[in-house]
Amino acid sequence: MASVILRAPLSEMCGGRTHALEGATVVELLRALESIHPAVEGWILDEQGLIREHINIFVNGEHGREDTRVDASDRVHVLPAISGG
Amino acid sequence: MTEVLVGTKKGLFALQGDPGAPFEIAARAFAGEAVEFAMRDPRSGRYFAATTNAFYGPKVWLTDDPAGEWHEAEGVALPEGGDDALKRIWTIVPGEEDDLLYAGGDPGVLFESRDGGLHWELNMPFWEQPTRPEWGPGAGGLCLHTISTWPGDPSRLALGISAVGVWLSDDAGKTWRHGNKGLLARYLPEESREGSIALCVHNMHRAPKRPERLFMQFHGGVYRSDDAGESWNDIGEGLPSDFGFPLVVDPDDPDNAYVIPLTADMDRVTPEGRVRVFETRDAGSTWTPRGDGLPAEDAYLTILRQAFGGTGAGAGMQLYFGATSGEVFGSGDAGATWSTAATHLPPVYSVRVS
Numbered sequence: 017m018a019s020v021i022l023r024a025p026l027s028e029m030c031g032g033r034t035h036a037l038e039g040a041t042v043v044e045l046l047r048a049l050e051s052i053h054p055a056v057e058g059w060i061l062d063e064q065g066l067i068r069e070h071i072n073i074f075v076n077g078e079h080g081r082e083d084t085r086v087d088a089s090d091r092v093h094v095l096p097a098i099s100g101g
Numbered sequence: 102m103t104e105v106l107v108g109t110k111k112g113l114f115a116l117q118g119d120p121g122a123p124f125e126i127a128a129r130a131f132a133g134e135a136v137e138f139a140m141r142d143p144r145s146g147r148y149f150a151a152t153t154n155a156f157y158g159p160k161v162w163l164t165d166d167p168a169g170e171w172h173e174a175e176g177v178a179l180p181e182g183g184d185d186a187l188k189r190i191w192t193i194v195p196g197e198e199d200d201l202l203y204a205g206g207d208p209g210v211l212f213e214s215r216d217g218g219l220h221w222e223l224n225m226p227f228w229e230q231p232t233r234p235e236w237g238p239g240a241g242g243l244c245l246h247t248i249s250t251w252p253g254d255p256s257r258l259a260l261g262i263s264a265v266g267v268w269l270s271d272d273a274g275k276t277w278r279h280g281n282k283g284l285l286a287r288y289l290p291e292e293s294r295e296g297s298i299a300l301c302v303h304n305m306h307r308a309p310k311r312p313e314r315l316f317m318q319f320h321g322g323v324y325r326s327d328d329a330g331e332s333w334n335d336i337g338e339g340l341p342s343d344f345g346f347p348l349v350v351d352p353d354d355p356d357n358a359y360v361i362p363l364t365a366d367m368d369r370v371t372p373e374g375r376v377r378v379f380e381t382r383d384a385g386s387t388w389t390p391r392g393d394g395l396p397a398e399d400a401y402l403t404i405l406r407q408a409f410g411g412t413g414a415g416a417g418m419q420l421y422f423g424a425t426s427g428e429v430f431g432s433g434d435a436g437a438t439w440s441t442a443a444t445h446l447p448p449v450y451s452v453r454v455s
Contacts, residue, residue: 026157055173058157058158058160059157059158062178063178063181063186063187064179064184065181068157068158070156071156
């Protein structure tokens with residue numbers, strides 16, 4: 017299972033920073049996270065299943081998108097972008 | 102003791118105090134987040150806040166104690182499988198049935214809750230308007246900012262949208278029609294104005310004691326309707342500028358309304374460096390400046406769409422407005438005199454009084 021690593025407030029909403037999840041792509045991992053922790057539904061992915069504009073996903077340190085492939089040993093970081101006001 | 106809910110660029114501030122003196126900050130919530138709008142439902146006493154987190158998107162929250170824990174409402178999202186995502190919630194208003202509330206947002210969407218705000222559903226007839234693909238946003242987005250209910254009649258609604266004009270329903274939102282007759286879009290070329298729905302309504306309020314009457318602040322123009330929003334007459338003469346955003350109506354006097362003019366669409370600050378609220382007591386035939394106690398020189402403030410609210414009625418009506426400079430001003434005598442209720446807040450997005 018891939019590891020999805022969250023920061024606050026998502027980590028607080030999901031009861032921890034690191035989550036082992038099943039999925040072949042980034043969006044599948046995020047959907048799996050939502051199914052276990054419904055409180056984050058709509059927080060990372062919008063209602064169209066797209067990663068929100070100011071959320072960055074990194075797969076093993078490389079920028080990832082919804083359809084980026086992930087393997088069981090991958091580490092997926094969900095980070096707020098360095099943007100906003 | 103009066104409570105003023107101030108939504109700001111960096112959180113919600115619940116101010117408490119009495120008119121004529123500085124208010125204290127009784128609670129702050131959503132630190133660091135934009136709070137577009139906050140209100141207290143007078144029926145339940147429940148507080149609502151609409152936030153737009155720069156990272157995690159728009160949410161609606163509710164609580165019985167603004168200093169305590171807030172709970173995220175469910176269903177505040179657009180249908181999956183489309184092209185659009187919800188960008189922002191601009192307003193939340195109580196409906197005319199028990200536990201009924203409405204919320205309006207960007208992109209021009211209306212939500213309804215029938216359980217006191219816990220769960221929300223999109224109004225599908227409005228979402229599926231055939232002209233929606235032609236709708237265009239104002240500078241603040243495609244914002245449904247005004248939901249005007251009809252006292253005692255849940256079937257009648259009026260919506261104001263920037264920039265898609267006025268929409269009316271007589272069947273509780275099952276069908277919708279335009280209410281734009283008389284509105285003049287001076288920002289469009291003359292040859293494009295006839296029949297255009299690109300109408301930038303900035304704010305609209307109904308006079309509860311004469312509900313067929315509405316007042317409107319337009320993008321260049323102040324208007325009044327006496328036929329429930331079907332048609333509009335310009336009442337802006339006598340104001341230093343007919344551009345502005347917020348509007349308040351005296352709930353007991355349908356001839357009494359307040360606006361805060363800004364210089365122009367290209368210069369959105371208080372005219373002549375003076376902060377003044379303008380009042381009409383004759384339904385817009387004449388306007389009187391009310392600035393006693395407000396900054397009178399070198400004051401170039403911007404007061405946004407939802408940043409003006411009131412409570413009570415008549416000569417003792419309390420009025421409060423906030424500026425993007427972080428000040429909140431209040432009056433306890435219907436605008437005759439003003440004082441500073443708060444300073445050094447983040448830019449003020451909304452002001453509502455409970």
